[in-house]
Amino acid sequence: MTKHYLIVGASSGIGKAIRERLVADGNQVVCVSRTSSPAVDVTLEEPAFPAVEGPIHGLVYCPGSIQLRPFASLSVENFRRDLELNFIGGVRALQNYLPGLQAEGASVVLFSTVAVRIGMPMHTSVAAAKGAVEGFARSLAAELAPRVRVNVLAPSLTDTPLAARLLRTDRQREAAAKRHPMARFGQPADFADAACFLLSPGSAWMTGQVVHVDGGLSTLRPL
Template sequence: MPVENKIILVVGASSGIGLTIAQALIKAGAEVITASRHVSDELKQLGTKHIPLDVLQLDNELQEQLPNKLHGLIYCPGSIRLKPFERLPLEDFRKDLELNVLGAIQVIKAAVPLLKKAEGASVVLFSTVAAKLGMPFHTSIATAKAAVEGLTVSLAAEYASANIRFNALSLSLTDTPLAGQLLNTPEKSETAAKRHPLGRIGKTQDAAEAALYLLSDASSWMTGQILHLDGGMSSVKLL
């Protein structure tokens, strides 16, 4: 993928999908800047420039810690709160919206002036299959991620003339630390795999490969798209 020498900010790179994306970008020759609240041992090993960042308490100093231009931005922070609707307090909805939507908005606001300077940039956000496919107990996260999809297409329209592309990856269950409680036994993992037409759950590498495509010049004519990376969950029904 042609991302060599591109300067790309990966927010939420301490583990899971964000860490795998950062690793893949470095391997592909990109200059990666990572940002996260925690710094894992794996992240330390990457040797990237790192910005301590809590997206829930973002101030105006982020832009000052970034280079004078960016070719790409990946926003990976996410949450999984699976409860019956009647047991979901309003605070859970608020937390999901703050992390998934408002955090992304604040980071994008800081990055846009720098993305404009690249004269061709890409932003990748993350959604969930549950935003379109009704799934029990997903009310809070589906609501937040549906807002992410609306944000994606709206910004794609607004910044097309500036040659900044906005796309999102809509994922089904992926093997990450965040999903640990859903996959903490062989039986749970097997059951989750069987729900997907392709017979397995997602890997972080699946998301990383798709993200690299969206960040690269190979996708330069793609914007405002929600790509469903879900093992066929959202579109295929097996007989």
């Protein structure tokens, strides 16, 4: 049976890899972003979300930011912007599409960051915004069970356009790989696998979880 998925932010990086995997598996995928047609900017008060026919089996919300700056240099407006993109945009998408998430086993996947579980300098703004995503997801999962599942993926540094600035030079890439117990940084494919699992019946008994796909960074410590 063909399943119908909606991905917000499938034009690059992790969202693109998820879209390619779902399409390769024979699913129908509607993609929504600022470069899709129609263009949708989730940070606007009323984004022009396209209508989706029929029941939706899964929704993935990918837009996010990596604004790494010392707390003292961040304005309240910086915090607001991160919250808008990482969290409120997802709320808008879910408010719009939740009535359509009627298919049996419907599943929502949101994105956090490793920096919510472990404190990292320069991450106050993005960690606060993603912390909101995690709290929201647990509560929404409780509210929507057993009809719709809601889970979160929490990546560490992954090779996408968003992280390009942090993985520009060979030196940066080597250092980033070394920081992770699995001796490499993430690839979009790591998240295509994880997200497709969370969207599939294989994860039917998982909801309200934050899944740490981070090369072991948040939990392991070398001796």
